[in-house]
Amino acid sequence: MTVDNTIPTPTGSATPSGSAASAGGGAGGPMSTSSTATRVLGTISLVGIAALVLFGLVLSPPDAKLGETVRILYMHVPTVSTAYLAFVITAVASVMYLWKRTEFWDLLAASSAEIGVLFFALTILNGMLWGKITWGVFWRWEPRLTTTAVLMLTYIGYLAVRQIPNDTRTRGTVSAVIGIMAIINIPITHKAVDWWRGLHQERTIFGTVNPEMRGLQLFSAYLGLTVFMVLFAWLLIHRFRVAWLTERAADVGVDAAIAERRAERPSGAVTTPAEGGAS
Amino acid sequence: MHEALLVMKKDLRLEWRSKVGIGQVLPFSLLVVLLFAFALDPERGVLERVTSGLFWVVVLFSSVLTIERAFSVEANDGIFDALRLSGMAPAAIYAGKVAALTLQLLVVEAVLATAVAVFYDTTWRGPVLSIGVAVIATLGIAGAGAVYGAIAAKLRSGSTLLPLLLLPLLAPVLICATRGFEVALGREAGPGWPWAALLGIFSAVYLTLGALLFRPLLEDA
Amino acid sequence: MEHAVHLRDAVTLLGRFPALAGVDLDVARGEVVLLRGPNGAGKTTLLRLCAGLAPVSSGTAEVLGVDLVARRAGVRRRVGLLGHATFLYEDLSVVENVDFWARASGADVADGRRALDRLQVATRLHHLSVHSLSAGQRRRVSFAAMLARRPELWLLDEPHAGLDANGRDIVDDLVREAASVGATVLFASHELDRAGDVADRTVEVVGGTVVAHDDGGRSPDEVAARA
Numbered sequence: 001m002t003v004d005n006t007i008p009t010p011t012g013s014a015t016p017s018g019s020a021a022s023a024g025g026g027a028g029g030p031m032s033t034s035s036t037a038t039r040v041l042g043t044i045s046l047v048g049i050a051a052l053v054l055f056g057l058v059l060s061p062p063d064a065k066l067g068e069t070v071r072i073l074y075m076h077v078p079t080v081s082t083a084y085l086a087f088v089i090t091a092v093a094s095v096m097y098l099w100k101r102t103e104f105w106d107l108l109a110a111s112s113a114e115i116g117v118l119f120f121a122l123t124i125l126n127g128m129l130w131g132k133i134t135w136g137v138f139w140r141w142e143p144r145l146t147t148t149a150v151l152m153l154t155y156i157g158y159l160a161v162r163q164i165p166n167d168t169r170t171r172g173t174v175s176a177v178i179g180i181m182a183i184i185n186i187p188i189t190h191k192a193v194d195w196w197r198g199l200h201q202e203r204t205i206f207g208t209v210n211p212e213m214r215g216l217q218l219f220s221a222y223l224g225l226t227v228f229m230v231l232f233a234w235l236l237i238h239r240f241r242v243a244w245l246t247e248r249a250a251d252v253g254v255d256a257a258i259a260e261r262r263a264e265r266p267s268g269a270v271t272t273p274a275e276g277g278a279s
Numbered sequence: 280m281h282e283a284l285l286v287m288k289k290d291l292r293l294e295w296r297s298k299v300g301i302g303q304v305l306p307f308s309l310l311v312v313l314l315f316a317f318a319l320d321p322e323r324g325v326l327e328r329v330t331s332g333l334f335w336v337v338v339l340f341s342s343v344l345t346i347e348r349a350f351s352v353e354a355n356d357g358i359f360d361a362l363r364l365s366g367m368a369p370a371a372i373y374a375g376k377v378a379a380l381t382l383q384l385l386v387v388e389a390v391l392a393t394a395v396a397v398f399y400d401t402t403w404r405g406p407v408l409s410i411g412v413a414v415i416a417t418l419g420i421a422g423a424g425a426v427y428g429a430i431a432a433k434l435r436s437g438s439t440l441l442p443l444l445l446l447p448l449l450a451p452v453l454i455c456a457t458r459g460f461e462v463a464l465g466r467e468a469g470p471g472w473p474w475a476a477l478l479g480i481f482s483a484v485y486l487t488l489g490a491l492l493f494r495p496l497l498e499d500a
Numbered sequence: 501m502e503h504a505v506h507l508r509d510a511v512t513l514l515g516r517f518p519a520l521a522g523v524d525l526d527v528a529r530g531e532v533v534l535l536r537g538p539n540g541a542g543k544t545t546l547l548r549l550c551a552g553l554a555p556v557s558s559g560t561a562e563v564l565g566v567d568l569v570a571r572r573a574g575v576r577r578r579v580g581l582l583g584h585a586t587f588l589y590e591d592l593s594v595v596e597n598v599d600f601w602a603r604a605s606g607a608d609v610a611d612g613r614r615a616l617d618r619l620q621v622a623t624r625l626h627h628l629s630v631h632s633l634s635a636g637q638r639r640r641v642s643f644a645a646m647l648a649r650r651p652e653l654w655l656l657d658e659p660h661a662g663l664d665a666n667g668r669d670i671v672d673d674l675v676r677e678a679a680s681v682g683a684t685v686l687f688a689s690h691e692l693d694r695a696g697d698v699a700d701r702t703v704e705v706v707g708g709t710v711v712a713h714d715d716g717g718r719s720p721d722e723v724a725a726r727a
Contacts, residue, residue: 098495154447157440164434167515169555173499174430177492178444181426184488185448188481192451195473196458254516261521264541264707282604289592289600296591296629357585360553365604366577498573 033241041234048227055223060216072130074220078228079123080148086116086232087155087183094179097172103247106172109179111239113158115232120152143197147189154182168247282367286375290349291382299348300383308341308387309394316398326399331460334395335453339420341387342449343442346424349380350432359433363497373425373493377486380421388413405463408471412459415475416452419482423448426489429496451481503562504529504653504684505550510559512545512708519545521708522559527686532679534695535688537705543688544584546705547655550686551581564652577605580651582659586642590631594621594641597630602648615647619670635662640670647674654678656687660694672698 034042056074063070093109127145128138139145158178162171294300315333319325326333353359362372395401403409427445431437455474462471505527512520520542527533535543548554550563552572561568566575588597594616602612616626619640630638639662646654654675660668668691675685675698688705689695696702704711 098492150447150450153443157444157447160440160443161430161434164436164440166434170433170499173495174434177426177430177496180492181423181448181485181488184484185451188477188484189451192454192477195477196454250516254513254518257516258511258518258521258708261518261708285600285603289589289596292596293589293591352589352591356590357583357587358589360581360583360585361587361601362604363553363573364551364576364579364581365601366606367604 033238033245038234038237041230041237045227045231045234048223048230052220052223052227055216055220060220063217069130069133070217072126074224075228076123076126076130077221078224079119079126080144081225082228082232083116083119083123083148084186085229086112086119086236087151087179087186089236090116090158090179091183094176097176098180101172103168103172103244106168106175107240107243107247110162110175111236111243113155113179114239115235117152117155117159118235119228119232120148120155123148124152141197143190143193146197147193150189150193151182151186154185158182280368280371280374282371283374283378286367286372287378287382290376290379293352294379294383300345300387304341304344304348305387305390307344308337308391311337311340312391312394312398321399327401328466330395330399330401331457331464331466332453333399334391334460335416335456337391338384338388338417339446339449339453341391342384342420342424343445345383345387346380346421346428346445347431347438347441349376349383349425350428351438353429354432359497369494369497370490372497373490376428377418377421377425377489380425381417384417384421385414388417401464403463404465405471408463408475409460412456412463412471412475412478415478415482416456416459419452419478419485420449422482422486422489426485426492426496429493433496452478455481502529503527504531504564505686506560506562507549508560510549510561511557512549512554513557514545514554518708519554520549523549523705523708523710525703525710527684529684530679530682532675532685532698532700533687534692534699534702535686535705536690536692536695536702541705542708543705544657545708547581547583547657547686547688550575550653551579551655552576553581577649578651579653579655580646580649582639582643582646582654582656584657586630586638587645588630588638588641591629593627593629594633595626597641598645598648601645605649607648607650611650612644612648615644616641618647618674619644620666636664636667639663640667643671643674652683654683654685654687656685656689658689659687660689660691668694 052074056071060071060074062068089112090109093105093112097105097109124145127148131140131142131145132138158175161175161178164171166174312333315329316326319329353362392403396403424445427441427448430444431441434440455478458467459471459474459478461467462469462474503526505525507523507525510520510523510525511518523542523546525546535546537543545554549556549561549568552563552566552568552575556569556572559569563575564578566572566578568575587601589600592600595613598612598616599609602609602615621637621640621644625633625637630641633641639659643659656671656675659671659675663671672694675687678685679700687695687699
């Protein structure tokens, strides 16, 4: 699952040369982001999702209290947990970027955040579905949904910053700062929202995996978690590689640009190293 | 640190000279107070019920304006460069800006509280809790806001970005400060100090983070 | 530390643009060097690099003994930069600006006031806001703010621009004075006649590199004798 991080020496050609830029397990050239690792992960994900559908929707029994709607937990809990994992990765990568200043950490942070926002969106969507079925309305100010909505907006801000054209260093530093500021806010926001909604006796409907679950229900829940983690890893690798290749493509011109820049001098001038004068 | 004091006094002097806070932000906040009175029926006691929340929402909007102004002065005329060249510690510059922002925001809040007392017929009770909550919350707003203000000043289209970045982060401040005020006003039962404590954690965390993160922010322009 | 500035194949990438594409330059302490070259050649970036503001993407760069590749922030307090931007707060007065920047750099308020006098900024202007000054007057104030820091290395980006004849004379005098007390001066200018008189030598910057060098007509002995 490691990505080959060496930067191909720009040879001035328009496309990155094949040998240096291959990513990971030695499969296809630099024009694709897939490799043995991602093919394995992808297959597991798809098989896993099929299995989850089978167990979650068909094989496992409905809950004594929640009825059929418990099934949404098999997706809802994994998506929100994976999103949190994604943002923790973003935060750690942000710290590492500020320390080491290598592009790897910057791209990892950004890719992870993107997928995290995606999973947050999924969480809210299936939360709304659950709400429509259970409460009859798409939205209630239930602690988990509310917190997720606020946090999602926070990270959309992060993504917005990445879109602004800027040089890589500025963008990297600013994003890293935001990534760190945002993660610390997660527990504080949770506490604040929980207390706030707690005043109105709104229990959180979506808890973590309910310990009363047994047998196939428990199995489906953990299956869900596993499947979504694998899915996350798969998406992350692809997204990271896309970002990395984008940077490489932009890089290719640098040596050529340096040569062009030096050629700006009027022809006939002499290039002498700094020796003259009174030094 | 005398450098922080230097920066703080410079900021306050700038504010005094340009009067953006007094001349623009304050009238804006009073305007919003009025607008909400138009939008929500003042007769049926609705305003009374929403006073604390409205107060803090208006404070948050005013903060965005104030923070934006505080950093846009630094974005012109190469001043970021000059600050780097001065050799002042980034944490000191941060501390000075946060101090100036806090004072400016507290002034806005004081005037706003008076306006709300007048327009929404509110009697401010529980002064210790109210003032405590207000001060701690304002420190948190200034602490986090200074970081995002610096970011917004450096980026293109930064000024529209600032509210998007800052306001979701301040959501817990809004919640806690509002609840704290409700308890102080006697409209809600239960201890108010837990809210102040959570606010305290927020502020402490972000003041520390801000001081640490300001250095890389100041460097990369 | 024989050299004030020592650059070897220094490259500065601004974003992906190579503003400096491999600069070789040595400047001895106490030297006055004129940078000339066409617009966009990289003179400003070179000055900023020496100030510790522009990053060194590759190559060697040492200014006043500080390795800029490793820790460019370390040189900043010891240099003075007169750039195109004024470095002044528009809404504050002349003295408020100079006082602030002097104290921010660790100098005294008195140093700032003396500098204003040296630049012949009239006392009646002292309490006016910067925004009500003319461009030339602002330049003088910016210069005064720089002077107050007593920098070891002066980096002047077109110091004569915007100044009247009297102002230009003052700048030349200040540069000579600085060199005579051992400060090093690097300045970029298009005013070749005037600049040629003050400079010990000229260096041509083109295409992000340093190309030709001229002697200003001074021999190494003359420079050494003056230091």
